[in-house]
Amino acid sequence: MRDVFIFDHVRTPRGRGKPDGGLHEATPVELSRQLMVALKTRNDLPADSVDEVVMGTVTTAGEQGATLPRIAPVLAGFADSTPGLQINRACASALEAVSIVAAKIGCGMADMAIAGGVESMSRIPMGSDGGGPHGVDPRVSFERPFVMQGVSADLLANLNGYSRDDLDAYALASQQRAAQAWDEGRFDGSIVPVVDVMGTVLLDRDEHLRPDTTMQSLGALPPAFAKIGETMGFDAVAVQHYPQIDRIEHVHTAATSSGIVDGAGLMLIGSAEAGDRIGRKPRARIRSFVSMGSEPVLMLDGPTPVCRRALATAGLEASDIELWELNEAFAAVPLRLMDTMNVPHDRMNVNGGAIAMGHPLGATGAMIAGTLIDEMERRGLGLGLVTLCAAGGMGIAMVLERV
Numbered sequence: 001m002r003d004v005f006i007f008d009h010v011r012t013p014r015g016r017g018k019p020d021g022g023l024h025e026a027t028p029v030e031l032s033r034q035l036m037v038a039l040k041t042r043n044d045l046p047a048d049s050v051d052e053v054v055m056g057t058v059t060t061a062g063e064q065g066a067t068l069p070r071i072a073p074v075l076a077g078f079a080d081s082t083p084g085l086q087i088n089r090a091c092a093s094a095l096e097a098v099s100i101v102a103a104k105i106g107c108g109m110a111d112m113a114i115a116g117g118v119e120s121m122s123r124i125p126m127g128s129d130g131g132g133p134h135g136v137d138p139r140v141s142f143e144r145p146f147v148m149q150g151v152s153a154d155l156l157a158n159l160n161g162y163s164r165d166d167l168d169a170y171a172l173a174s175q176q177r178a179a180q181a182w183d184e185g186r187f188d189g190s191i192v193p194v195v196d197v198m199g200t201v202l203l204d205r206d207e208h209l210r211p212d213t214t215m216q217s218l219g220a221l222p223p224a225f226a227k228i229g230e231t232m233g234f235d236a237v238a239v240q241h242y243p244q245i246d247r248i249e250h251v252h253t254a255a256t257s258s259g260i261v262d263g264a265g266l267m268l269i270g271s272a273e274a275g276d277r278i279g280r281k282p283r284a285r286i287r288s289f290v291s292m293g294s295e296p297v298l299m300l301d302g303p304t305p306v307c308r309r310a311l312a313t314a315g316l317e318a319s320d321i322e323l324w325e326l327n328e329a330f331a332a333v334p335l336r337l338m339d340t341m342n343v344p345h346d347r348m349n350v351n352g353g354a355i356a357m358g359h360p361l362g363a364t365g366a367m368i369a370g371t372l373i374d375e376m377e378r379r380g381l382g383l384g385l386v387t388l389c390a391a392g393g394m395g396i397a398m399v400l401e402r403v
Helices: 028-042 068-075 093-106 138-143 149-160 164-183 215-219 226-231 234-241 272-278 303-314 332-341 364-379
Strands: 005-011 052-056 084-087 112-120 201-203 261-270 284-293 323-326 383-390 394-402
Touching: 005 028, 005 272, 005 364, 028 068, 028 112, 028 261, 052 068, 052 093, 068 084, 084 093, 093 112, 093 261, 093 284, 093 364, 093 394, 112 364, 149 226, 149 234, 149 332, 164 215, 164 332, 226 234, 261 364, 284 303, 303 332, 303 383, 303 394, 323 332, 323 364, 364 383, 364 394
Parallel strands: 052 084, 052 112, 323 383
Antiparallel strands: 005 261, 005 284, 112 261, 284 394, 383 394
16 A cells, blocks of 8 residues: 655634524535635646545535535536545544545555545534434334433543543643634644635634633533433433443533534645645655444543554554544543543643534544644654544544654
8 A cells, every 4th residue: 555645734714603603604515615725726736636525524414415525626626527525424524534535545546635524513503414313213222222422421521530620621721722822823824714705704713712711610611411411311321321320420511512613624635646746745644544433322432442453553552642633522532532542631632622612523533633733743743643533432543644
C-alpha cells in the first residue's frame, strides 16, 4: 500500500444550531460548496483533479441528503466527472470519509480526493431521518437495549467514578483552551468565513464559545439527562445492563456535553505523485486508520480499544503520541481515554474541543484532524492521534505523522 498524505484542510466556523445561529441561513450544500471553492483556490486545483469526494452526514434528510457530495463539487467548479459519496458512521462520519479515500488512494484506485463532512443541525435537527431501528423498533431494542446517549454518558461517569466536579473542571479547561486558541489565531489558517449570496460574511468565528465560564456558573446548571432518563426508562435499562451500580447519578449538564452547532470541514488528500502534479507539499502522512464497535448501552467507551488497535497497526505505543484530539462528546469521554491510555491532559485537546466550540455531527472528525495537524506544525511535533466515539457503540482512530 502506497503512502497517503493530507495536503490541506479547511473548515467553517461553528454556528449555533438554532434558527438564530450565524449559519442557519446557509444550506448544507452551500457550506460544502464554499469549502470546496476554498480548497480549489488555495491549492490551484484543476477542475478535473479530484477523483473522489466522500462526505459524512449523520442526519441525511431533506436538503442534507440525496448524495449531497455529488452536487457540491460540481457547484464549486470541479468537473462533471467528479463522483460523490455520502456516508453515515454517526459522530465518526467525517473521519471515516477520510479513511475511505485514504484506502482508495493507498491501493491505487484514486490519486486525489476530498473528504470530510457537513451537518446543519439548525436546519435538519437530529432525528429528522426517523431515528433508525435501534431507537424506534421494539423488536430490535428487546434484543439489544437502547439507551439515550446522554444517559450513557452518565453511566460511563458512574462506572468510572467521575464526579460532577471532575466533569465541570474538564469543561472549564475546554472553554479556556478554545478561547486562548482563538485569541492567539491558532485557527486562522483553516477557517473559511461563510458568506451569503451578496458576499456578506455570515460568520467568521465559532459562536458557541463561553469564555466567561467559571466553576461557579457550571455548578449552578441542572443535570441535563435526569428527567429523560427517569421518565422514559433509560435509567432502568442502563442499571439492568450494568447491575454493579444501583442507580444512575446524573452528572452531565448542557455545559459538559458537546454543543449543537452547524458546520462543515474538508481535507484534500492524495498520493505523493498527485501532490507533485499540483505542486503541493504534503502536511501529514496517514499512518493508520481503524474503526470498531463497542458495547451499545455504554456506547461511549469505543476510543480506548480503537486507539489501541490503531497504534498497534502503526507499530507505535501510546507514549509515542505527542498530541491527541478526541471529540468531546461528553466530558466523561476524554477523562476515560486519558485514564486508560495514560494521556496527560496537556497533550489532550490542547485547543479545546466540542464542549466549548460544538459538535456538528457529520463534520467534526475532519475538523479535529485538521486542528491536530495545525497544532503539530505549530509545536514542531511529529506524531498525533485523532479519535471519536460514535452512537450505537463505535469508535474510530487515525494516527497522523507530520511531514
